[in-house]
Each structure stands twice: as C-alpha cells, then as structure tokens.
C-alpha cells in the first residue's frame with residue numbers, strides 16, 4: 417500500500433531556498449538581543465566619542481562632524497558585519513548543516529542568508545549613524561542622486577566586508593576562532609583617511625593609507641555627502657569593492673565546498 | 680520501482696590509515712525495515728553517511744532508490760531523509776520554526792507547511808513546547824524534534840541512526856509505531872540501533888558489521904538459529920550470570936556441556952536454559968572473547 421505521492425513534491429526553487437535562509441538569518445539576528453543592542457548603541461557611542469572627545473582636538477573649528485561621518489559609517493559596518501563570521505562558523509560546526517546537505521537544495525543559501533541579514537542590520541546601523549550625526553550638527557549637501565550614490569556605495573562596502581567575514585567564518589575551525597581572525601579587519605578604517613587626513617601621517621604610513629581600498633571609499637562617500645570633489649575616488653572605490661567582493665565570494669564558495677562538500 | 684531500495688557492493692572507506700569499511704555488500708528490499716547492528720566504532724554511521732551522500736566512499740558502489748550515491752547525488756537527495764546520530768536542529772529556533780523552515784525548503788507552500796508542522800508536532804507530542812527554542816529542550820525532546828524534522832517530506836527511503844537512543848520507554852514505543860506506520864506507507868527504513876530488542880521487534884532483516892565487514896545478515900530468527908537451539912546460563916551466588924553457553928538443544932549436547940562445566944564451577948552454581956536472544960548473537964559475532972565462549976563447549 418502506498419499513500420504518499422513522492423513525485424508531486426518538487427524541492428524549493430533557488431529563489432525560495434534563499435528566501436527561507438534569509439528569513440532565518442534575519443530572525444536569528446532579531447533574536448540575538450545583545451548583538452542587536454550593540455548594533456544600535458555602538459554607532460551612537462562612536463558618533464559622540466569622535467565628535468565631542470576627539471573632534472575638538474582634531475578640528476577646533478567644530479566642523480569635524482562633517483568630516484568624520486563616512487568614517488564612522490564604515491567603522492560601524494566593520495563591527496556590524498564581523499558577527500557574520502561567528503554566525504557562519506556556528507552553523508558549520510552545528511549539526512544543522514548536515515540536515516541541509518542531505519536535502520536537494522543549494523545549501524550555500526545558509527551563507528547567503530547570513531550575508532543578507534548582515535546587510536540589513538548594517539543598513540539600519542548606518543541609518544542610526546546618519547540620524548545621530550544630523551542631531552550633532554552634520555549638514556550634508558547631497559542631492560537625491562548623490563544620496564543614492566553614497567548609500568549604494570555604503571551597501572556595496574558592507575557586502576564586501578560581510579563576504580570577507582563569511583569566508584573567515586568558513587575557514588575558521590570554531591566560532592571563537594572566527595571571532596578572533598575577524599578582528600584584524602576592524603583596524604583598517606583607522607589606517608585610512610577616515611578620521612584624519614592622510615597627509616598628517618608619517619610618510620611610510622601615508623603610502624599605506626593612501627593606497628588601501630578604504631580611503632577611496634571614504635573619500636567618495638565624503639565627496640557625495642558633503643561638497644568635496646569625488647573625482648577618481650568614485651571609480652576607484654567601486655573597482656576596489658568589486659574586486660574584493662569577487663575574491664571574497666569565490667573564497668567563500670570554495671571554503672564552503674570544502675567544509676560542506678563530502679568528507 | 681526497484682526491487683531493492685538500497686544496494687551496496689564492495690564498499691570501502693578509510694579515514695587516514697584506519698580502515699573503517701572493508702568491503703561491505705548489502706541489499707535492502709523496497710518497503711522493508713532493515714537494521715544495522717555493530718559495536719561502537721564499527722562504521723554504522725559512516726555507512727549511513729555514505730548512503731545519504733554526506734561522505735564519499737573510497738571504493739565500491741552504492742545505490743539508493745536506484746541512483747548512484749556518488750554520481751547522482753541530487754537524485755539520491757530527493758529520495759532520502761536522514762536522522763543522524765547527533766541532532767541536526769537549529770537550536771536558536773523553536774520546534775515550530777524548525778519544522779516550518781524544513782517544510783518550506785522541501786517545497787511545501789506556506790499553508791501546507793503550517794499544516795504539516797502542526798501534524799508532526801502532535802505526532803511527536805511536542806505541541807506544548809512548540810513555541811520554545813530547541814536550545815531549552817531536554818535530550819529526549821531534542822531527539823523527537825530531530826525525528827519529526829526528518830519526516831516533514833515523506834521520502835521513499837528513511838535513514839535513522841540510533842533513533843531511540845535517549846528516548847524514554849513510552850517515546851520509544853511511540854516511535855516504533857510511527858516506524859511501522861511508515862513501512863505500511865511503502866517507505867523503506869534503514870536504521871541502526873544499540874537495542875537488539877528494537878531490531879528484533881521492527882526489522883525484517885538484520886545485518887551485523889564488525890571489523891569493517893558484514894559478519895551476519897538475515898532475519899532475526901535466522902541469526903538466532905546461528906547461535907544454537909538453547910542457551911545455558913550459569914548463575915552465581917550473587918545472581919549474576921557467570922557464563923552463557925549455547926547448545927543445540929538436544930539432551931546429548933546439554934548433558935555433555937553441563938558435565939564439562941561441572942568440572943569448572945562450584946557445585947552450588949545454578950543453571951537456567953533459555954532461547955537465544957539477539958544479544959547472544961551479537962556477543963558471539965562481534966567480540967573475540969564472546970566467540971571463544973560460544974565455541975568453548
């Protein structure tokens with residue numbers, strides 16, 4: 417006797433699979449209360465810190481808030497997306513991945529879900545930074561299109577970082593290790609024009625700071641939001657992001673296949 | 680439909696220098712329950728992982744639902760469902776959310792997924808804790824939600840790696856009922872267990888693996904017959920079983936065995952005669968000490 421018609425049930429499509437995983441990761445993000453509070457509180461703290469504590473010393477004119485907003489946005493994006501490494505590593509070391517691996521679906525969706533949730537969290541954090549900045553006297557002069565360009569570039573930057581963190585989470589053996597390795601990336605914004613112009617740095621450091629990818633991203637966002645020139649920074653920023661995004665994605669896919677492929 | 684839902688030929692697997700499976704041959708008829716027994720580390724989980732496409736074999740072939748587990752992984756995945764030895768559940772989600780997620784991934788629309796989820800929660804007696812996160816579950820509840828998840832999409836072949844380990848007696852009985860129901864639906868079930876009574880109750884056929892090979896394969900009756908007709912148990916002063924010795928059940932064999940034993944044990948040692956159980960078979964087949972004991976008559 418056979419009461420079940422097995423052939424009728426088609427496995428979920430790629431789009432439906434990714435939608436389920438994205439929903440799962442967003443739900444997990446909302447459930448992780450401490451991380452969520454950090455994601456909101458950190459931007460506020462950093463804004464206050466840089467504007468009132470360092471701002472006076474760095475730019476006695478009081479215009480520092482206009483200078484520092486792009487840097488804080490990227491710094492927060494760094495902190496906010498770092499948890500992707502831990503989330504991915506946790507999933508890879510728990511039994512749940514084996515469940516997905518025995519199903520007729522593309523299980524890389526697990527990682528895509530975490531990336532999408534990180535993008536969502538960090539765009540919210542970016543909104544918080546901009547909101548607080550406006551309260552503290554940030555006066556952007558961007559047109560609608562310039563806003564769109566700036567937000568697009570910020571989103572792209574978040575994606576790049578998140579995929580890098582996802583790859584770190586995939587190659588790290590444990591969630592704790594993932595969290596440790598991920599820390600390195602958090603220092604990069606300090607070695608750029610995010611908080612002080614690079615020409616105030618010693619010569620050798622200036623070389624590093626001028627040519628690392630975060631500087632053109634910062635300069636492009638700053639140019640778009642306030643009056644400054646964007647110049648070649650726009651293309652440089654997008655180019656850097658595209659290249660690193662591609663590398664991070666390929667690295668993640670490779671690491672995922674190695675981890676979640678057959679053993 | 681294939682006569683055999685699972686066919687394994689000359690399967691070998693090693694981890695580093697350790698040979699875990701050393702030429703396994705098996706066939707499981709469609710619509711039957713098959714139990715795989717073996718001591719810890721015999722390679723039961725490894726075999727299930729190979730059959731469910733999680734692990735690649737080194738040599739040999741295996742087909743599930745007529746599809747090759749190496750060359751046709753996606754087709755095999757469409758035909759199987761697995762409850763592994765260790766829980767494969769999202770601990771941060773509730774039981775309901777876990778079931779719903781797997782239902783959506785299996786291709787149910789949201790209405791069907793909800794109905795399926797509610798049905799399974801009821802069937803596994805989890806309705807009361809459906810909205811609690813799995814993180815907070817007891818071991819047995821975790822096992823039950825894990826099993827429920829594997830039944831979301833009823834696939835033709837179901838793998839259960841020690842499904843009743845950690846379950847209380849009632850839950851175990853309930854799961855046996857569910858397994859027998861699934862068989863009635865035409866589902867082929869491949870399970871491993873450490874409880875030989877379970878294999879005895881459920882399985883149409885049983886295989887025992889040890890040392891990387893199949894050392895016995897047959898019905899429970901056939902396996903018991905291999906041990907002999909009647910088993911003599913010597914019981915010591917503290918009511919502990921001193922020794923178990925199989926006989927063919929004839930007066931002649933029982934008397935000869937007893938007179939040999941009388942020379943070795945104190946005269947107040949008591950004797951009982953019983954039918955062989957699967958435990959006797961298992962001990963005889965899987966331990967060298969055990970097989971010596973069996974042949975010690």
Ligand SMILES: Nc1ncnc2c1ncn2[C@@H]1O[C@H](COP(=O)(O)OP(=O)(O)OP(=O)(O)O)[C@@H](O)[C@H]1O
Pocket residue numbers: 679694699717718719720721722723724725726764
């Ligand atoms: N990924 C792996 N890497 C290295 N060795 C492994 C791996 N998986 C299993 N083994 C080894 O293979 C052997 C068989 O393991 P397996 O889990 O298949 O046994 P089992 O029969 O399921 O045991 P149990 O009854 O304890 O569940 C063990 O010695 C184990 O250490």
Ligand SMILES: [Mg+2]
Pocket residue numbers: 723724725764840
């Ligand atoms: Mg096992």
